[in-house]
Structure formats: C-alpha cells, structure tokens
Amino acid sequence: MSEEIPLFRKYPKLRNIPWVSVIKSPTPIHKMEEICKELNHKEIWVKRDDLTDDIYGGNKPRKYEFVFADIMKKNKKKILTQGGIGTNHGLATTVHAKKFGLETHLFLVKQKLSQHVRENLLCHHYFGARLNLMKSNFRRKLAIKTRLFFDKNAYFVTTGASSPLGTLGFVNAAFELKEQIDAKLIPEPDKLFVAVGSLATCAGLVLGLELAEVKTQVIGIGVTDPTWSSKKAILDLAVKALELMRTEDSSIPDVSDVIGERLIVDHGYFGGQYGVPTEEAIEAIEIAKKDELKLEYVYTGKTLSGLIDYIRKNKLQKDEIVVFWNSKSSADLTSVTKEVNYQDLPRTFHKFFNGSVK
Ligand SMILES: Cc1ncc(COP(=O)(O)O)c(C=O)c1O
Numbered sequence: 001m002s003e004e005i006p007l008f009r010k011y012p013k014l015r016n017i018p019w020v021s022v023i024k025s026p027t028p029i030h031k032m033e034e035i036c037k038e039l040n041h042k043e044i045w046v047k048r049d050d051l052t053d054d055i056y057g058g059n060k061p062r063k064y065e066f067v068f069a070d071i072m073k074k075n076k077k078k079i080l081t082q083g084g085i086g087t088n089h090g091l092a093t094t095v096h097a098k099k100f101g102l103e104t105h106l107f108l109v110k111q112k113l114s115q116h117v118r119e120n121l122l123c124h125h126y127f128g129a130r131l132n133l134m135k136s137n138f139r140r141k142l143a144i145k146t147r148l149f150f151d152k153n154a155y156f157v158t159t160g161a162s163s164p165l166g167t168l169g170f171v172n173a174a175f176e177l178k179e180q181i182d183a184k185l186i187p188e189p190d191k192l193f194v195a196v197g198s199l200a201t202c203a204g205l206v207l208g209l210e211l212a213e214v215k216t217q218v219i220g221i222g223v224t225d226p227t228w229s230s231k232k233a234i235l236d237l238a239v240k241a242l243e244l245m246r247t248e249d250s251s252i253p254d255v256s257d258v259i260g261e262r263l264i265v266d267h268g269y270f271g272g273q274y275g276v277p278t279e280e281a282i283e284a285i286e287i288a289k290k291d292e293l294k295l296e297y298v299y300t301g302k303t304l305s306g307l308i309d310y311i312r313k314n315k316l317q318k319d320e321i322v323v324f325w326n327s328k329s330s331a332d333l334t335s336v337t338k339e340v341n342y343q344d345l346p347r348t349f350h351k352f353f354n355g356s357v358k
Helices: 006-010 012-016 033-039 060-073 088-099 115-126 137-150 164-182 200-211 231-248 279-289 300-312 334-339 347-353
Strands: 029-031 044-047 078-084 103-109 130-133 154-156 191-196 217-222 263-266 322-325
Touching: 006 012, 006 164, 012 231, 033 044, 033 279, 033 300, 060 088, 060 164, 078 088, 078 137, 088 103, 088 115, 103 137, 115 130, 115 334, 115 347, 130 347, 137 154, 164 200, 164 231, 191 200, 191 300, 200 217, 200 231, 200 263, 217 300, 231 263, 279 300, 300 322
Parallel strands: 044 322, 078 103, 078 154, 103 130, 191 217, 191 322, 217 263
Antiparallel strands: 029 044
C-alpha cells in the first residue's frame, strides 16, 4: 500500500487533510487488445480500479482513504450509511471499515431483486454489517437522524461516500493517472468513460484531470435517474471538493469555471431504470470477457456499452485514445456467499430469498 499519494506529492499542504491507506495503488492500466480488434479501434485502454483491493475493490475504497481518516480523527466508532439492499457501497464500507475497527450499520431500502443483490446481502451479513430494512426513504432518513442524535459514536457516510471528502479520492486517482502518463505507461488519453451513480467518481476525475493539466475529456455514463446524476450536480460536487482543497492551499488554481468544458454526461445507455440490464450492457459484458474483464450490468456494463456505441457510431475519431474506468470490484466472493445461510440474516430480509431471480 502506498504511503505518499500523488495528490500530496503535487500539493504538500493538503497533507493536513486526514488520509489513511486503504487501497492497493497505483491500479494497473493496460490496453484492451482484444476489444481494440473487435471494435477496430487502435487505442482502447482500461484503468483497473476493479483491483483496488483483493477482498473488495472497485471505486469505493478510493473515497474511504479520506472519509475513514475523518471518522477516525473525530474518534467515531460506528458508520451509519445507506443504499438499496444490494448496495455495493454498503458492502465495500463494511469490508474496509472492519480493518479499522469501525462498525458498519446499513439502512437499506428495497431494490429490484437479482442474484447480485442477493449475493451482496449475504456478504453484508458475512462481513459483519448491522442490517436495518427501511420501509421508505423518509423512514430511513428519520432512523439515521435519530441514531446520530442519540449515539455520539456514530458518523454518517452519505450515499456512495460521495461527499467532498470522498471526491478527493478521485482527484487523487486523476493524479495517479497523470503519473502513469508521465511514466509512459499510457499515452495521454483523449477520452475517459466512467459510470456516474452518486457522482464523486466522475466529479473527482473531472477536477483532478483539470488540476493535473491532462487534456482528457470525461464522458460520464449515467446509470441512475438523470435528475440525480446531472452534469450540474457533478460539477457542484467537484466545486465543493475544490473549495475544500483551497482552504488548505490557496495557491491551488480556482478552476471551477472551466471544469465543465471537459465533461459530457450521457444518459443514453441507462435503459430507463437503475439496476435493470440493457441488451447493450449484456453484449458489452460479453465483449469485455475477451480481455478477461469481469463486468456487471448495473454500472460497468452500461458504461462500456456507451464506449462501444460511441466507437460504432463514429462519435470518436479513429485515432483517439480512449480509457474505460473499470469501477466494479472483480474479487470473487462466491466462496463467501456459499458460507452464509440467508436465514442467519435478520428475519425481515428473508423474503428477498424467496423464489428464483436472474
Ligand atoms: C461499481 C460501481 N461503479 C461506479 C459507480 C458510480 O460511482 P459514483 O457513485 O461515485 O458515481 C458505483 C456506485 O455508485 C459503483 O458501485
């Protein structure tokens, strides 16, 4: 695990912001040779954030390097966080928080059932999350507020850890990419495709690439309702992260007016419903297997389907260098799911294991 991160190398005064090592970095970056052949496009690369950790990688742990450090600085012991019952964020939080002696309490609402959702639920339990099923978002908010009021050891982590602090994890990721470009591990990319859910991944990359003076344009593929994951919302979060950085180091340029120029947000691959597969995402998952990448249809499959479509429809120039940011953990948790009996979960969750699902 790295002890000095690219962001602090660039701006040493930011070392005043608490940070803790969570991930294996830098994550590898390589060309997807088979996909290049398949799509007849010379330069399609992948940033392997699926490998940020051996047990649970993906994009989330990058955010925790800043969020967990803040929790520990404040001497809190319990994380309260939220999501759908199959939340990747909730699972990633549970797995990583445990290493720091932090307890995770998940406040979950129903979502469309799938095998993946069931597996995540079993993993939440296996890794020690305290599970609370909420009847509505209103009740979820109320329950969390009440717990925060009465339990002084509790700390709230927002959906997807997409706070300004969490966003810094991806500003750092952009500087990591810049160091890989400088080390000639990849030519400077023209375009970068990334999934947009709770925003911080995309927001941090956009801000970081601007500050790192890398030319790359970001194409954020929206996988949730466009009203949540709008370009404006992403930029607002990026500006908050920038403000946070500038309070520690006022010499950091105020790029808030220009960052929007490098960002395109496209909801054309969303398919109208979060977590529901599109035919194009299923095709993209198959294509990705040719380069031994393990994608899923909620985030990364839809994102790669956008990249593929841009190439097929000539929305990218033939010689453009493209990066696909692989944000989903590829660690295999099937042995874990085999060990858990759903009946060991709180009773209110048993109904999610009735009947068959895809
Ligand atoms: C696998 C995966 N990729 C991408 C995203 C999107 O990242 P963010 O929530 O930071 O927008 C998420 C979470 O929402 C995710 O679980």
